[in-house]
Amino acid sequence: xxxxxxxxxxxxxxxxxxxxxxxxxxxxxxxxxxxxxxxxxxxxxxxxxxxxxxxxxxxxxxxxxxxxxxxxxxxxxxxxxxxxxxxxxxxxxxxxxxxxxxxxxxxxxxxxxxxxxxxxxxxxxxxxxxxxxxxxxxxxxxxxxxxxxxxxxxxxxxxxxxxxxxxxxxxxxxxxxxxxxxxxxxxxxxxxxxxxxxxxxxxxxxxxxxxxxxxxxxxxxxxxxxxxxxxxxxxxxxxxxxxxxxxxxxxxxxxxxxxxxxxxxxxxxxxxxxxxxxxxxxxxxxxxxxxxxxxxxxxxxxxxxxxxxxxxxxxxxxxxxxxxxxxxxxxxxxxxxxxxxxxxxxxxxxxxxxxxxxxxxxxxxx
Amino acid sequence: xxxxxxxxxxxxxxxxxxxxxxxxxxxxxxxxxxxxxxxxxxxxxxxxxxxxxxxxxxxxxxxxxxxxxxxxxxxxxxxxxxxxxxxxxxxxxxxxxxxxxxxxxxxxxxxxxxxxxxxxxxxxxxxxxxxxxxxxxxxxxxxxxxxxxxxxxxxxxxxxxxxxxxxxxxxxxxxxxxxxxxxxxxxxxxxxxxxxxxxxxxxxxxxxxxxxxxxxxxxxxxxxxxxxxxxxxxxxxxxxxxxxxxxxxxxxxxxxxxxxxxxxxxxxxxxxxxxxxxxxxxxxxxxx
Numbered sequence: 234x235x236x237x238x239x240x241x242x243x244x245x246x247x248x249x250x251x252x253x254x255x256x257x258x259x260x261x262x263x264x265x266x267x268x269x270x271x272x273x274x275x276x277x278x279x280x281x282x283x284x285x286x287x288x289x290x291x292x293x294x295x296x297x298x299x300x301x302x303x304x305x306x307x308x309x310x311x312x313x314x315x316x317x318x319x320x321x322x323x324x325x326x327x328x329x330x331x332x333x334x335x336x337x338x339x340x341x342x343x344x345x346x347x348x349x350x351x352x353x354x355x356x357x358x359x360x361x362x363x364x365x366x367x368x369x370x371x372x373x374x375x376x377x378x379x380x381x382x383x384x385x386x387x388x389x390x391x392x393x394x395x396x397x398x399x400x401x402x403x404x405x406x407x408x409x410x411x412x413x414x415x416x417x418x419x420x421x422x423x424x425x426x427x428x429x430x431x432x433x434x435x436x437x438x439x440x441x442x443x444x445x446x447x448x449x450x451x452x453x454x455x456x457x458x459x460x461x462x463x464x465x466x467x468x469x470x471x472x473x474x475x476x477x478x479x480x481x482x483x484x485x486x487x488x489x490x491x492x493x494x495x496x497x498x499x500x501x502x503x504x505x506x507x508x509x510x511x512x513x514x515x516x517x518x519x520x521x522x523x524x525x526x527x528x529x530x531x532x533x534x535x536x537x538x539x540x541x542x543x544x545x546x547x548x549x550x551x552x553x554x555x556x557x558x559x560x561x562x563x564x565x566x567x568x569x570x571x572x573x574x575x576x577x578x579x580x581x582x583x584x585x586x587x588x589x590x591x592x593x594x595x596x597x598x599x
Numbered sequence: 600x601x602x603x604x605x606x607x608x609x610x611x612x613x614x615x616x617x618x619x620x621x622x623x624x625x626x627x628x629x630x631x632x633x634x635x636x637x638x639x640x641x642x643x644x645x646x647x648x649x650x651x652x653x654x655x656x657x658x659x660x661x662x663x664x665x666x667x668x669x670x671x672x673x674x675x676x677x678x679x680x681x682x683x684x685x686x687x688x689x690x691x692x693x694x695x696x697x698x699x700x701x702x703x704x705x706x707x708x709x710x711x712x713x714x715x716x717x718x719x720x721x722x723x724x725x726x727x728x729x730x731x732x733x734x735x736x737x738x739x740x741x742x743x744x745x746x747x748x749x750x751x752x753x754x755x756x757x758x759x760x761x762x763x764x765x766x767x768x769x770x771x772x773x774x775x776x777x778x779x780x781x782x783x784x785x786x787x788x789x790x791x792x793x794x795x796x797x798x799x800x801x802x803x804x805x806x807x808x809x810x811x812x813x814x815x816x817x818x819x820x821x822x823x824x825x826x827x828x829x830x831x832x833x834x835x836x837x838x839x840x841x842x843x844x845x846x847x848x849x850x851x852x853x854x855x856x857x858x859x860x861x862x863x864x865x866x867x868x869x870x871x872x873x874x875x876x877x878x879x880x881x882x883x884x885x886x887x
Binding site: 279282284304305309310311313314315317319320321322330331334390 | 781784786803
């Protein structure tokens with residue numbers, strides 16, 4: 234089954250929650266909906282589910298217009314950020330509830346509940362009630378409830394944010410595995426770029442109610458169509474520097490010059506934005522023509538086994554993503570090396586012109 | 600490993616000991632002291648053991664008012680709990696209307712007991728009270744001062760008017776704590792309104808309802824002022840509940856010994872019923 238949104242707009246109290254969304258989700262696809270808080274992820278999911286109606290536009294399932302069809306008559310299931318289960322039913326009854334509503338025969342219910350519980354490793358808790366389980370197990374129960382029926386559309390609304398890091402990685406992998414064997418469309422809302430990459434599949438970037446890019450996750454990550462897309466799909470956010478291109482060289486912020494190299498040839502003289510991934514800036518040069526810049530440390534933020542280092546001088550304000558734990562005191566003068574071969578180039582209007590590995594050839598149209 | 604003993608730690612517990620001693624144990628012990636003595640005057644008192652307890656447990660006055668008391672508290676719970684839930688379910692969830700409802704609900708709770716009694720005493724009079732007059736003009740003979748049923752009805756009505764708000768407010772806060780996602784999930788499951796109430800809202804309200812039932816039970820079991828202001832416990836003894844029987848004995852007749860024994864029995868009943876209710880509920884939880 235496929236799901237198509239055509240020119241879908243939703244306006245609530247004069248405010249655009251979704252603005253002219255066009256999207257086509259293929260049968261059996263896994264789609265990550267990546268966007269910041271309030272970008273419209275939940276609004277979009279509610280429309281897909283049929284919990285809300287669009288103000289304008291159409292929703293098609295398998296080519297059939299289902300715009301006005303309420304959620305009860307669509308075959309969908311949903312997993313939420315909170316662990317939603319019937320509090321006074323056992324795990325078994327919780328998982329069985331969608332099947333009971335569908336009037337499935339009792340032996341069949343038993344069999345399917347058991348299978349689903351086994352897939353999610355909660356078969357030993359079937360007689361317990363949700364509140365007697367850990368958070369991870371409660372969410373597994375909610376997921377089992379969503380997966381036990383053959384829904385044609387399964388929506389995950391940030392299902393893992395309330396779990397700890399380890400459980401998150403574990404369940405994320407399981408969700409992927411569980412959905413591989415199915416023909417249903419999965420939509421997974423997330424605010425974390427890394428989660429989108431880990432889940433693979435397709436990524437839809439949502440920004441201020443608009444879909445700015447849709448494609449395979451790695452493609453979207455490597456070739457963001459514009460500055461918003463690049464910022465959205467980068468954690469920590471991508472570094473942007475305004476620069477001037479002449480016939481022979483590039484000047485960053487009127488201070489640092491470097492000659493045009495084969496990776497950024499072909500740009501007309503003028504002003505551009507240059508983007509650098511935080512992981513591409515180093516404390517040691519990776520390449521002979523990396524650009525050395527003297528800065529001072531503003532903050533070294535340790536995140537797991539990585540360090541996010543914020544540095545600045547009077548012209549630049551940069552973030553570096555370094556592997557390993559680095560401790561630096563504030564105001565320590567250091568040198569960083571900007572990658573002149575791994576630059577994203579954006580026009581002043583924000584459109585992407587070049588990405589590392591993809592040369593400018595009269596403009597890139599994703 | 601050797602355990603380190605630090606006796607100074609006892610000083611840290613001392614404030615709690617003192618507080619509990621002064622707030623509960625010492626006053627209670629004076630009552631216990633009275634309840635085992637026959638006191639004639641300041642210097643003449645005889646130890647009588649469990650005599651007063653025996654006498655009180657066989658006292659028909661206590662039996663009658665205890666029965667009345669249980670019926671009254673039962674009625675209060677049967678009316679106020681469902682009504683409170685219903686009010687909470689019907690209340691608007693946001694905006695000005697919600698604030699207005701909350702204020703309206705809070706008003707009865709702010710009115711002192713004796714004022715509530717006085718309000719209804721006047722309100723219910725057939726000659727000058729709007730409520731009494733209205734009912735009588737409908738052709739129903741209503742007179743709380745003469746008819747025990749009418750007196751009961753009025754006392755119950757007073758209590759419902761005064762305290763249903765408390766249950767409603769508790770339930771309202773409980774309902775607001777249910778995340779929106781539950782209702783969405785229920786819609787996806789095609790659950791009916793009744794199913795939502797029975798399987799989502801009611802279970803989620805359970806903890807506030809336990810508190811609500813306990814508070815309303817304990818409070819209604821100790822009702823004194825309202826019937827006293829309304830009819831002084833009458834007509835006859837029909838609205839004389841436990842605390843009024845006790846007051847008559849202790850203050851009216853100055854039977855300190857029996858009254859003290861009565862107080863302790865009264866206290867133990869409240870404690871016992873509350874404990875039974877609470878443990879049963881918690882037990883049911885675990886058994887399932």
